[in-house]
Amino acid sequence: MSQAACIVGIGETDFCRKPGSGMSQLALQLRAATAAIQDAGLTPRVIDGIMPFPNLGRAEQFAANLGCENLRFAATIHTGGAAPVASLQAAATAVNAGMATHVLLPAGWNGYSGARVRQTVSQDVASIPGGAIARDYYLPFGFTAPPQWYSVMARRHMYEFGTTPEQLGTIAVTMRKHAQLNPKAVMHGRSMTLDDYLASPMLADPYRFFDCCLETDGAAAVVVTSAERARDLAAKPIQIMSGACGQPYPADEITNRKDFFRTGLSIAAPEAFGKAGIGPSDVDFAMIYDCFTFELLQQLEEAGFCKRGEGGHFVEGGRIELGGELPVNTHGGLLSEAHVLGMSHITEAVRQLRGEAEGRQVEGAEIGVVTGWGDFGDGSIAILRR
């Protein structure tokens, strides 16, 4: 495993709602990018690969602002929230193939103070998952936004496997509990009980308000390089043992899947674990893309941490809490830290593996998993090792 590409730098901005970041989405991402480059002990000049998040900036813009005058590798993986973790795999492949030496992965947005998801997603066929299919067959019926699309899966799961609102609530409450250990979390200082969760209004039944991720301003970034180069750098390198991506079938239409719960991660996870030569039980923690509570549960199942249908039971009894069998999203996740498009799941995983997670450190953390979820169920996974 010594030849595995490594994450050698991480950077983040502050995360906030009101009054907003006060800067452009590009400036916000550049702040996180410069922090990550500095953390790696590098200068922007040596960044020769950039992988921007879909629709949130072009590699050319990042390079011109930062002074990356030797840009060789520029690519974006168009899988929505699955893109940052998918980009880890692509960046690792790129550095191992000699296509680039230092690859920057930025992501961030003014998700609160800028154009809100609730106002924009359904308006733009070019960026909506499914494109014209959504426009022609979903939007006329008021099926317009992610919590609605995904909640039909959650309801079917409840019907087939007996998953309960209390189990979804346990996920929301656990994320909130973790946020109390993270001073950067937007929900730090604002605890939540299961009763609070159950009392929150229905947004897209079975999704309550508190089943849904935050809308926040913020950015995060990481730098990936080869194992050889990593040995010379300041920060403790975190190895990318393996990575994999997958798409549901069909990926552009959510209702006509023979297997309603088979998503991208169902394909990606066995590949990633197989390549790493480990299984889910060997993992010390998991950072799971938690756009909504059920998506976290569903990914635990499809990644193989438990069997399909057992996710509701799995999240009970403190199993996914810090100190439990599989701590999940120790930073509070998209539900209670901030919505940084999945990039803050990677930075948190790196902090855990460096042993720098301060008041929320997973004792002896050696191997961690990060997942991404995007569009109508695109999936990505990376297995990281200290």
Add this chain to the structure above:
Amino acid sequence: MSEYTKPLPELEGHTKDFYGFCKQGELHFQRCSACGTWRHVPRELCAECGSWDWEWARSSGRGEVYTWTVVGRALHPAFQQSCPYAPTVIELEEGVRLLSEVLDVAPEALEIGMPVEVVFEAVTDEITLPKFKRVAAS
């Protein structure tokens, strides 16, 4: 008639034909001429057998509720006055599923497996949407 403000399909390609049948009061889906597999949404060739030969075939219009969501707070401005409403996945007898709505059942009374039948709602002069109503179990 007040102006209809909700999003409408673009009548292009196969989608023009799909909604054209709806306007005539019939629900049609593509059916592969080689292997007989029904499909929705419209595609160019059969993903099951690879055949490019297909025909529009009339659906019985009968099916059952597969799953649904109840929108309590609209995330699109045109649906604000419609809440609560329930986008519903209908599984038709032919095996295809369609995202629609059951008109005569309150969202809280929906049940998975509830038998339904297509009805047609002309929302503009050009566009008719396929919706559903409850029927007695057969």
